Amino acid sequence: MDGPDQVAAYAQAGRIDGVMSAAYLYHTASASQVIQSCGTVVDLGCGPATQLVQIAQMNPDVRFVGIDLSSEMLAKATAYAEAGGVRNVEFRECDITRLTFLPDQSIDGVISTMALHHLPTLEHLRSTFSEIRRILRPNGAVYLTDFGRLKKLASVIFFAYLNARHQPHLFSLDYERSLRAAFLYDEFEMLAKQELPPAIQCFGTFLVPMLTVLRTPPKPLKEETSAVLRQMRSALPRRYRADLDDLRFFFRLSGMSPDPFS
Ligand SMILES: C[S@@+](CC[C@H](N)C(=O)[O-])C[C@H]1O[C@@H](n2cnc3c(N)ncnc32)[C@H](O)[C@@H]1O
Numbered sequence: 342m343d344g345p346d347q348v349a350a351y352a353q354a355g356r357i358d359g360v361m362s363a364a365y366l367y368h369t370a371s372a373s374q375v376i377q378s379c380g381t382v383v384d385l386g387c388g389p390a391t392q393l394v395q396i397a398q399m400n401p402d403v404r405f406v407g408i409d410l411s412s413e414m415l416a417k418a419t420a421y422a423e424a425g426g427v428r429n430v431e432f433r434e435c436d437i438t439r440l441t442f443l444p445d446q447s448i449d450g451v452i453s454t455m456a457l458h459h460l461p462t463l464e465h466l467r468s469t470f471s472e473i474r475r476i477l478r479p480n481g482a483v484y485l486t487d488f489g490r491l492k493k494l495a496s497v498i499f500f501a502y503l504n505a506r507h508q509p510h511l512f513s514l515d516y517e518r519s520l521r522a523a524f525l526y527d528e529f530e531m532l533a534k535q536e537l538p539p540a541i542q543c544f545g546t547f548l549v550p551m552l553t554v555l556r557t558p559p560k561p562l563k564e565e566t567s568a569v570l571r572q573m574r575s576a577l578p579r580r581y582r583a584d585l586d587d588l589r590f591f592f593r594l595s596g597m598s599p600d601p602f603s
Pocket of ligand 1: 355385386387388389390391392408409410411414435436437438453454455456459460
């Protein structure tokens with residue numbers, strides 16, 4: 342994703358209060374359960390940092406490094422973090438399959454949201470997982486989430502254009518391409534077993550595995566964090582709150598617990 346129009350469409354439709362607000366809040370809450378006691382966390386494929394900034398705001402004691410290959414995305418990310426007055430985030434331009442600037446076992450946590458489907462082959466995903474394992478200190482935290490590839494094209498088209506009326510066409514098109522490019526849940530699970538630390542747990546949304554989460558075990562959230570998350574859920578417009586509750590429901594049915602909003 343590098344063309345200025347595509348970057349602009351993604352950044353606009355992906356606004357924190359737009360169609361993706363439920364997904365952002367779900368991943369902010371779930372990632373926070375995993376990374377909350379970390380010193381330094383890297384975000385692989387941070388894009389315009391809409392998700393990363395929300396996670397950073399929820400975890401002010403953690404230092405974050407957003408990594409992306411696209412200088413256009415990083416320019417947007419830097420401006421977005423500055424505009425939000427967020428001080429615990431910095432950015433680096435780098436390929437996530439070769440994190441050469443990071444020494445072995447130098448990082449406490451790794452997160453990645455909606456970026457891994459950009460990797461062209463399973464071998465690139467393997468290299469990324471192998472890099473995660475290399476840079477992560479023992480017992481480090483991991484929260485990775487991405488689309489899971491659906492087997493039927495009709496399902497891909499259905500989900501890609503579900504919100505088409507509320508978002509730029511380029512964003513719907515990018516969503517369709519992303520769903521087509523995604524790795525299968527089974528591929529994530531296989532490579533996680535081979536390359537990631539043994540504590541990793543894999544989850545796919547129940548029945549329709551269009552979202553995947555790979556994470557290390559969660560820790561109880563501080564009561565004030567839980568209260569803020571519940572407040573943010575209540576403040577969502579009704580339609581997006583329903584989206585969030587669907588995500589909670591389908592991940593809970595897949596065995597992902599505890600629910601960070603309960
Ligand atoms: C769909 S955006 C996701 C952004 C953000 N994580 C989110 O949840 O909104 C995917 C990002 O991954 C980046 N990306 C793709 N391949 C990459 C690679 N090999 N190394 C680093 N970044 C990459 C793209 O430039 C893009 O900004």
